[in-house]
Amino acid sequence: MLALVFFPLLWQTAYLIMLATMLMDLDHLLAKPIFDPLRCSVGYHPLHSFYAIPVYGLLLLLPATQMVAVGLLFHLLTDTVDCLWNFSHCRECYLSSRIYALRNRVRQLLGRVKVE
Numbered sequence: 001m002l003a004l005v006f007f008p009l010l011w012q013t014a015y016l017i018m019l020a021t022m023l024m025d026l027d028h029l030l031a032k033p034i035f036d037p038l039r040c041s042v043g044y045h046p047l048h049s050f051y052a053i054p055v056y057g058l059l060l061l062l063p064a065t066q067m068v069a070v071g072l073l074f075h076l077l078t079d080t081v082d083c084l085w086n087f088s089h090c091r092e093c094y095l096s097s098r099i100y101a102l103r104n105r106v107r108q109l110l111g112r113v114k115v116e
Contacts, residue, residue, distance in 0.1 A: 021071030
């Protein structure tokens with residue numbers, strides 16, 4: 001669907017490229033344990049890190065890498081939805097996540113939280 005919406009003239013190519021972006025999950029093999037159903041992958045795995053996400057956003061600016069960027073960012077969006085689903089069932093998972101730590105850091109930088 002994304003391929004057809006964003007790249008209607010080249011949707012078949014875009015579909016295959018976006019499908020290939022699922023290979024970013026190979027970075028899960030670097031984690032110990034490899035699979036943890038309560039772990040949020042966003043912010044945890046190298047290709048899902050808060051440093052990688054802006055790079056994927058910048059890839060949108062280059063026409064040659066836009067299909068890859070859309071695939072990577074959509075992948076991260078779906079992983080974020082998965083994290084939010086897990087957090088809704090496991091408060092401890094949220095409080096120990098890197099998303100929660102990032103949220104607190106941003107709030108601190110914006111002056112919305114007292115520094116303790």
